[in-house]
Amino acid sequence: MTLRFRLLNVFSIDDDPFSGNPLCVFEDAGSLDPARMQAWARQFNLSESTFITAADLPAGEADVRIFTASYEMPFAGHPTLGTAHVVAELAAALGAQEGSGEVLDEVTLSMPAGRIPVRRIPGGWQLRANPAASRPLEVAPAEVAEVLGVGPGAVVVDGAHWVDAGVEQLLIELEDADAVAACTPEVRGLHERLAVPGREPQVYVWAWTGESTVTSRLFAASGSALEEDPATGSAAANLGSWFALTERRGLQVTISQGAQVARPSQLHLLIDDEGTVFVGGRVSEVGSGTVGQAGSRP
Known part of the structure; x- marks a missing residue:
């Protein structure tokens, strides 16, 4: 066979x-x-x-x-x-x-x-994403920044939330593209401070680069290993869901990801006027x- x-x-x-x-x-x-x-x-x-x-x-x-x-x-x-x-x-x-x-x-x-x-x-x-749930991260922005290896002011205030449109991930908004590129997460800190007990952490950092463009990275820790994903459709669905949950609708956003792992990628995110989230790409x-x-x- x-x-x-x-x-x-x-x-x-x-x-x-x-x-x-x-x-x-x-x-x-x-x-x-x-x-x-x-x-x-x-x-x-x-x-x-x-x-x-x-x-x-x-x-x-x-x-x-x-x-x-x-x-x-x-x-x-x-x-x-x-x-x-x-x-x-x-x-x-x-x-x-x-x-x-x-x-x-x-x-x-x-x-x-x-x-x-x-x-x-x-x-x-x-794809059309399923409806999502969200909850805030109960960790101070400066502590989040320390785990990510960026400056204390790099994390946007109220910019860290758990979102689940199929896979729960921690979404963290950073102040700019330079902060996204500078991230060097500390694996132990991801497990201890940015993860749900019993689950391996998945942390998605992102920042606006224009009115309808975003740059992002996703880090996943497995034991002591840290992996970076070149393009994460589930996280894009979660990001679009976060926009919909916060009444940012009628949006079309292009997400760039993967440059840091030599796999440049583009994801196209649409949030319609009803808050339905669509993620597409080539x-x-x-x-x-x-x-x-x-x-x-x-």
């Missing part, structure tokens, strides 16, 4: 083959148990890999599991967009075989965080292949 997979860059930039956030999508993983999915995600060692466990391709619906190299996630942005692209491609191939030639412009993915509608946009895909397919499933181990 073999497993088919595709490699994609999500939130990529046109004409840059090494931009965006890499993703592996396993096309037909219904036979895999969670331990085997985790093992394959660890084998590919990308920020996330997704597994399509069931699909109704004519209807554009699929069940999806998302794994990092270490654990399963209930929701993540770039895996959602990349997997929607693959589901639509599989549906198109099936339609060609059956003579329909139909191209899907809308896909719905079911994952532990719920059903996520995704639609095609020029050059890529856009999706580029860069390769495909198969892996063997013989034997008792992957």
